[in-house]
Amino acid sequence: LPDEAESAHPASIKLGVFVATVITAAATAAAVSGVIFGPRPDPIALGLLTVLAIAAEVLQMDLYGDGSISVSAAINFAAGVIAGMPGVVCASAAVALVHYIRRRPRLYKMAFNWATHTLAGTAPVMTINALTIPLHAANLLLLAFPATVAALAYYAIDTGLIAGAIAMSAGLGIMSTWRRQYRWLATHYLVLCILGLFLAAAYTALGAPGVIVFVLPIFMMRYAQKQYVDRTTESVRELKRMNDELVQANSEIVAGSEAIQQLNNELHAMNSELFLTLAKIIDARDPYVHGHAIHVADYAAAIAMELGLPAERIERIRQAALLHDIGKIGISENVLHKPSKLTAEEYEYVKTHVTIGADFLRTCRGLRHLAPFVRHHHEWWNGRGYPDGLKGEEIPIEARILAVCDAVEAMASDRPYHRAMALDEILAELQRCSGTQFDPVIVEAFIKVVEQKGEDLVVNSACEVDLRQADAWPVSFSRNGGLHPPTEWSARKKKAELAS
CATH class of the missing domain: 1.10.1760.20 (Arp2/3 complex 21 kDa subunit ARPC3)
Structure with missing residues (x-):
């Protein structure tokens, strides 16, 4: 006792x-x-x-x-x-x-x-x-x-x-x-x-x-x-x-694991910085799309989180968004910056930026998993997109998310051929194209994200735009959707949309 x-x-x-x-x-x-x-x-x-x-x-x-x-x-x-x-x-x-x-x-x-x-x-x-x-x-x-x-x-x-x-x-x-x-x-x-x-x-x-x-x-x-x-x-x-x-060995393993985790965190940070640097290099070729890839990545990550995708997949989508226009590196600047209307051959040539980008990524073991998302981010929900004419759920969900975010960023930013659209106009355009160009589920998810985060979510990425010329160009809408300005504006707009 x-x-x-x-x-x-x-x-x-x-x-x-x-x-x-x-x-x-x-x-x-x-x-x-x-x-x-x-x-x-x-x-x-x-x-x-x-x-x-x-x-x-x-x-x-x-x-x-x-x-x-x-x-x-x-x-x-x-x-x-x-x-x-x-x-x-x-x-x-x-x-x-x-x-x-x-x-x-x-x-x-x-x-x-x-x-x-x-x-x-x-x-x-x-x-x-x-x-x-x-x-x-x-x-x-x-x-x-x-x-x-x-x-x-x-x-x-x-x-x-x-x-x-x-x-x-x-x-x-x-x-x-x-x-x-x-x-x-x-x-x-x-x-x-x-x-x-x-x-x-x-x-x-x-x-x-x-x-x-x-x-x-x-x-x-x-x-x-x-x-x-x-x-x-x-x-x-x-x-x-x-x-x-x-116990001693376990302590050493834990210490080693912590060191490995620290190195992994540092590598992850370096990897993120590398992706951002590549995105800036890509955007630097066109002063009118400054910050375009970064904003697309932000929108894509927000949509992926709203859809409840796992963290690893959200990170992959963000990486793909930062590199979705990497194929522009393989497109001649003479064509990218051509002020007049593109010829049919030039138009088809610009469309190859998605396959060029996918081929670039396949050559790198650490990036090849992003290749399908970059290749198919211009596919349409109804199968009328490019390069492979995929439709519906044949298109990877990552690419479907990028398609919506790419369009939102383009509409939200000033360009030589149009002023930035207001948020309600952007949402109306997305809803109008839902089920044809865009996956309705992705469109609905983006609308919910906007409702949660407010108007500050959508950012104008343009740094220098001559809006006086844009004001002089009339705008009309076709029954199938999309802007149809006059010849020169149409050529420049189509060239920019396809290149982005």
Whole structure:
């Protein structure tokens, strides 16, 4: 029992009452049971049993940790059968005294230990001694069942009282404490108590010599237990050493993992900067689309998040958006910046920027997964886009997202051939083209993003635009959708739209 039991804490007061009750119950049981049950004590038997109890407790084994185990239960059980309650009282007192000498606990703890062993010893006194069956070798089979019941009762009382005291001192549940510390000892107690019955039978048949001879198996059992405990303790120490090594190795792995994560974060940051740099290089070829790719990437990431796509996929979409016009590098500036109407051949040539860009990306192992998105970001939902005429869900969802974002950014920014459109005009145009040029689901997702983030989401990316010329160009709309300005404006607009 812990020393804290003497404090004024309610749990300690409860423990004190419990200890006092157990000691009182043991004293009462010793007095009452001594009158009702058991034969008159034999001084020789009492002395012999006391000596055996002392020897058993002196030879107790310390388990790995705070526990210990001994064979004194066999002596105490035999004392109850041979000498009744006086034998139990003497054997229990001997065990408690040896424990006190070895451990030096407080006196009330020694009294509690005596009380638990004494109350447990009432089990054989009130069962086997209460029967009228003579204790002879021929009657051992008849006594097997009551002896088993007495052994289980001894085990339950002894371990239950100690578990109760431990639980109260630590503020734990009694049953959980008992299961954790004492449930595994059931077989140990059962075997020792049955050996105690045989020891009592040997004393009845042969007297003191029979006890001395028969006690040898009990102490041989103790020796076997000691060998087992020693090997187990060594195994536990080895396991602990291995566990310490594993803990150390795990700490090193965690440290290495953190270092790798740090490097990964740095590489990710460098990768993001590289994508932004490439996007700026691409946009730098045309002063009228400055920041175009970055804004397309922002819109695309917002739509992807609204659709609930995983973080890895959102990052891929953002990367593809930054590089969606990388194929412009393969288009001649004379064609890209041609002020007059494009010829049919030039128009087809400009359209190849998507395949050129996809081919560029396929040559880089770290970017080839973006190639399909770049290749198909000019496909239409109804199949009238390019380069492959894909339609519906044949088009990768990443490319469908880029198609909407590319168009939004173009409509939101000033160009030489038109002023930037207002947000409500952009949304109206998207809804008008939903189901033909654009995936309706993507259009709806963008509208929700705008409702959540407000008008500041859409940014004008143009840096220098001659709006006076744009004001002079009339604008008309066809039944199939899209702007149809006069010839020169139409050529420049189509060239810019196709190139973007």
